[in-house]
Amino acid sequence: MNITEIRIKLVHDTRDKLRGFASITLDDALVIRDLKIIEGGKGLFVAMPSRKLHDRCPGCAGKNPLRARFCNDCGRKLRDARGDADERGRVRLYADIAHPIHQSGRDLVQSRVVEAYWRELEASKKEGYVETRFDDLDYHLMDAPAEAQRVDWVD
Ligand SMILES: [Zn+2]
Incomplete structure (x- = not known):
């Protein structure tokens, strides 16, 4: 499985554990949206869309x-x-809408998305930073805080 593109939308409200949203593209063919980047007890983890x-x-x-x-x-x-x-x-x-079948698939998604998150966060501190566009998504309408509590596969 090749992740050919990752887009990150940073969330700046630090009262919440949700740090951002991601979309990933597999093999230049399939986009999966609404992955969540969440601050957990052991660092950042990625929750699949659910x-x-x-x-x-x-x-x-x-x-x-x-x-x-x-x-x-x-x-x-x-x-x-x-x-x-x-x-x-x-x-x-x-219930997950899309999820990896194997631990290796999960690890791949997790590491690539978290890496992309840190890159995006660094980029966001530079002058002239333009937020990634997710024109087709209305993230501010989502009830993120409750879903960010969801940590069932971290430990
Ligand atoms: Zn009733």
Whole structure:
């Protein structure tokens, strides 16, 4: 697998653990967007793009994120432990949209994206720096803080 392009969008809000977004291009053919660069206990790591898992309210059948404590539609109190547990017994709140199959693939993505992040951060300190354009993405509309808590494959 050749990563032929990496684009980094820096996030400057340091109250949050999210340091940036990345898109990677594989073999000049396929772009994967919405990778997240997150500050973890052992340094930066890369989270693959994921979506929040939802279930339906038993009262009104409204769709709610698994973490929601009350139904968004009818306000009914929802059970605490919903959803399927992972191999370590923790509830899976997110599902990867794209992810490496092997550890070596994961290591490759991780090291190349983190390296590109540091390069972008250095470049951003220089005069005349122009932020990478992600015209097709509306990052400020994403609810990054909650997703940045997601560290299930780091340790
Ligand atoms: Zn409901």
